[in-house]
Amino acid sequence: MIRLQQIQRVFQVGEEEVHALRNVDFSADKGEYIAIMGPSGSGKSTLLNIIGLLDRPDGGTYELDSIMTTTLNDREQAHVRRHKIGFVFQFFHLVPRLTAEQNVELPLVLAGVDKDERHLRVRETLGAFGIGDRARHRPDQLSGGQRQRVAIARATIMKPSVILADEPTGNLDRASGNDVVHILEELNRQAITLIMVTHDPELGERAKRRIKMVDGGIEEDTGS
Amino acid sequence: MxxxxxxxxxxxxxxxxxxxxxxxxxxxxxxxxxxxxxxxxxxxxxxxxxxxxASLGTNLLIVLPGRSETTGGPPPLLGETPRDLTLDDAIALTQSSVIRRVAPIVAGSAPVSVRQLEREMIILGSSAELLEVRRLSMNQGNFLPPGDLRRGENVCVIGSGGKQELFGNQKALGQWVRIGDRRFRVIGVLAQIGVSLGEDMSEVVIIPVAVAQSLFNTESLFRIVVEATSEDAIARAKEAVLSIIRSRHEGEDDITVITQDAVLxxxxxxxxxxxxxxxxxxxxxxxxxxxxxxxxxxxxxxxxxxxxxxxxxxxxxxxxxxxxxxxxxxxxxxxxxxxxxxxxxxxxxxxxxxxxxxxxxxxxxxxxxxxxxxxxxxxxxxxxxxxxxxxxxxxxxxxxx
Structure with missing residues (x-):
């Protein structure tokens, strides 16, 4: 469960103050499928970053699974990110020197999970996403679609309650894009909340709830 | 992690x-x-x-004339003339029970010649004890003969380098060399040792101390090298040296005793x-x-x-x-x-x-x-x-x- 109240985010660009988010109220229940849409600069990525605790709001409160995150310190926020949130990025953000397997393993390594358990979980996850045979390939030896699958595998290995995807198909051709969306929707069917930023209207149409952002505010919300 | x-x-x-x-x-x-x-x-x-x-020998004390310490008192009005160390001082030191050997040393340089060949060389006047005190060893012949320090024959011991320079590959033992205006018989050649602290023992000529004194026309000694009976006795030997010399020098502490470990x-x-x-x-x-x-x-x-x-x-x-x-x-x-x-x-x-x-x-x-x-x-x-x-x-x- 996500609840944002009166969230503000102001960036200082030179002399000017840019209001990326103006008093945004937003909430989502567990298992929802939400698309955030809007023109570039409308604040949709900023909203996603704040939901993902990658960015701190300048005002307002944010509650995630009844944890008041806005008062947490760095270590506690990191803990929340680690266990509750999975990220999928437009540019995949795989570590280029690590193999697919090692990239997926990374969250477990950071969390200090034991080696045997790590291997078991990684193998299981890679298999589930159909990239078991690519385990020992490095990102530059994988296709775009495969890279995003690895990234999704990495996002889900800690069994998060929310997956945040920022333009997950933006860097893929249509076929692999569809592929990736199907995988994300399948995860959503397993009761994981899916919040996706996109400006592809076709992709937005698939979501059960659509939010349209303009100029740092929510202009239209089909669901709540 | x-x-x-x-x-x-x-x-x-x-x-x-x-x-x-x-x-x-x-x-x-x-x-x-x-x-x-x-x-x-x-x-x-x-x-x-x-x-x-350490290769100079162990448990050594070096006795030098003059005092190098300052006592902090007012400077003497008439100035201080340090007494020289004499051969009698050296002989007196042998009386102490904590002193094993005493080697008085007179040093100077003089022309040394064999037939037409002449070299300026360092002449050490010392005693038979020097052999043990300085850990020297012989290649040929014998070192200076023991006996009364006040007397000495005109004999000399030459270092291996000096032998090479003066005699080449010819036999040196028993030959005569001229040092200054006197003739000396070569009774021994030192075994080759390395340079020790710049003092090249292979280039020196060693003669009896009394002869050296008359050669250089001096009563005083350059220094006295004293060997204590053991390592533990070094401190006592230093005391003994100081008190013996003090009693011989009218109560004045006018010498300096350097112990080897202090130098080390x-x-x-x-x-x-x-x-x-x-x-x-x-x-x-x-x-x-x-x-x-x-x-x-x-x-x-x-x-x-x-x-x-x-x-x-x-x-x-x-x-x-x-x-x-x-x-x-x-x-x-x-x-x-x-x-x-x-x-x-x-x-x-x-x-x-x-x-x-x-x-x-x-x-x-x-x-x-x-x-x-x-x-x-x-x-x-x-x-x-x-x-x-x-x-x-x-x-x-x-x-x-």
Missing amino acids: HFRDIILFSMQASTASRGRTILMLLAMAIGVSSVILLISLGDSARRYVIDQF ATFNKIFKALTMTVGGIAAISLVVAGIMIMNIMLVAVSNRRAEIGLLKALGAPRHQIMGLFLTESALLSIAGAVLGFLLAYGTMELLAGFFPEYSLALALWSPFIAASLALGTGIVFGVMPAKRAAMLEPALALSRR
Whole structure:
């Protein structure tokens, strides 16, 4: 469960103050499928970053699974990110020197999970996403679609309650894009909340709830 | 995160960017090896001097005329004329029970000639005891005969180098040489020993002390070398020397007694200070290496912004990121230190091969110095880049590709 109240985010660009988010109220229940849409600069990525605790709001409160995150310190926020949130990025953000397997393993390594358990979980996850045979390939030896699958595998290995995807198909051709969306929707069917930023209207149409952002505010919300 | 995984992650990160890693290793290796080498050279020099001193003989005291200590009292109105050390003083010293041997020494230089060949050489007037006191050994013939110090025959013992110069490959034993205006019979040739503290014993001519006194027309001695009965007796022997001479010099303490261990300790101190100074100078190159590490790590942090942002997104708190980057610079520093140690070791072996007489060797504690210096440098200069990595805003770090 996500609840944002009166969230503000102001960036200082030179002399000017840019209001990326103006008093945004937003909430989502567990298992929802939400698309955030809007023109570039409308604040949709900023909203996603704040939901993902990658960015701190300048005002307002944010509650995630009844944890008041806005008062947490760095270590506690990191803990929340680690266990509750999975990220999928437009540019995949795989570590280029690590193999697919090692990239997926990374969250477990950071969390200090034991080696045997790590291997078991990684193998299981890679298999589930159909990239078991690519385990020992490095990102530059994988296709775009495969890279995003690895990234999704990495996002889900800690069994998060929310997956945040920022333009997950933006860097893929249509076929692999569809592929990736199907995988994300399948995860959503397993009761994981899916919040996706996109400006592809076709992709937005698939979501059960659509939010349209303009100029740092929510202009239209089909669901709540 | 497990310790093993931290090490593994950092190692992978450093091997991924090879050029950067090689540069860092090189800087560190040069810094560490110069510190080790200079410290070890200083230490080798110290050991060389100490060994040389010890080879002079053991439990020695050297008695010099005149006093080198200042007492702090007002200066004497009429000035102080130190009494000379005389042969009788030396003979008096033999009475003490803590003194085993006494070798009075008169030194000077005089022309030494064999037929047409003439050389200016150092003449030592001494006694039979000198052989034992200075640990000399004979190649041919005998050393000066024991007997009354006040009398002496016109005999001489020559060093191996002097023998070569004066006689070449011909027989020297039993031959006559002219020293000044007197003729001496050669009764012995010293075995070859090395230079000890600049005093080349192979180039001297040793004659009985009484003869030397009349040759140089002097009553005074250059010094008296005294050997105590044992190491424990050195202090008592010093007291004995002082009190015997005082009673003979009308109650004046007008001599200086140097004990060998005091000289050794002084040399030890001087060389240690020297070693530390030189090592400190070499440490500057370590600072340069440290700054290089800092620079390269800063570049690494900005090159890996996206990765750092990702690590944060995956749940790494600041201190973990900082730990990863610090580990990386520490690992590189240690690897650099190992390389530097090997470099220093190789150079030292090479030098030791060229100069075998100086017994060059790496100081035993140099590996520990190298390791701790490198680790210290790596961590101190790694803190700033690691901090910068830890403080990166994840949203910002991830937004650029």
